[in-house]
Amino acid sequence: MTSPKRSILITGCSLGGVGYALALEFAAHGMRVFATARSTGSLSTLEDKGIETFALDVTDSASIATLRDEIVRRTGGKLDMLFNNAGTMYEAPAIEADPTRTRAMFDANVFGLFDMVSTFTPLLLASASNTQTPPVIINTSSVLSRLPFAFSAAYNASKAAVATYSDTLRIELDPLGIKVVTVFMGEVATNLMSQKPEDFAKQIVEEVVVKSPRYGQGEHLWKGSNAVLVWFLNAIGWRKVFDSTVKKTVGLDQEKIRKSIFDKGQASVKLE
Structure with missing residues (x-):
């Protein structure tokens, strides 16, 4: 049975993180939210809010396929938004980084995102129409894709890969009626020096759902501590700024x- 509400699938929704806050905020805007994490143990409080939760490992193709089948069963084969938020961070000097941990990070941050897009695009296509509110894919990059922060070269590279992929995907999916948004996330944490996940989520949802829901609007969002400053300096500064x-x-x-x-x-x- 197809849901009357617009639906969104969000990856990486563990308690205390950005995905968790996004799930609550999208739900507060009247959307049907499918929240996922590797373990559903930390998602029980989302269930109390009426949010549907699922286990998902984005590095496991079988896990992705199982989730797709369940979403199809629950929505009749349609999905309005896919928010690729899941990821991990591994920091080490570039020449000392452990290859196994680096590849595992790329599996989560890059290849897992690729697989989610490939798997769920058919559900988004099923929601495409000639209306001004298209289905949307939202991919989480980072300001570190543009800022060479030391001792996290591999992580920076993974987020640069997401940004480039997402921008090209935006062009390729436009004729199909699917909008693609890239989020360049600044520092988001719970300490006083960083933006809180709840505030970040409010800003993102306000842009995606309220301010810029149409084609050609809000396709590149710079949110989080210092994100706008990084955008500005990256736009006007020299390469070593x-x-x-x-x-x-x-x-x-x-x-x-x-x-x-x-x-x-x-x-x-x-x-x-």
Whole structure:
């Protein structure tokens, strides 16, 4: 039986995170929300709010297929929005990063997103019409796709991959009647120096549902702490505009630290 409400599937909705806050906010705007996480244990409070919850591992094709079948059963084969929020972060110096952990991160952040898009696009196509409110795919990138933050090169690269993929997907799906939105997320956390997940979710949902629901509107959203500043400097600045700030943040502007790193590198060569 097809739901009269517009529906949205959100990945990565574990308690306390951005996806959890997004699920609550979309539901508050009258949407039928399908919230997912690797473990449904942290989703019980969403169920209390009338949100439908499911287990999903975006790195597992069988898990994705099982969820697709269940969404089809519940909606009659249609979906109005897909919000690819799931992901993980692994930080390490680029030349010291563990290859296994790096590949696992790309599986979650990039290839899992690719698979979600491929699997659920047919459901979005089933919701496409000539109305001004098209079905939407929302992909979560990061300001670090444009800002070379040190010691997280692989993570930055995964989010740059999402941004490039999403922008190209936007062009390819336009003739099919599907809108694609890329979210460049700034710092979002629960401490006082970062934007809270609830505030971030309110801003995103306000843009997607209220302010910019039509084609050609709100296709690139910069939200979260310092996101607009990064957008502005990236748009008008030179290629190395962020270098001095990044170096200062991690101490790479200090000669003592730089010498220590150099000496460590030389010692590693001599040990070989």
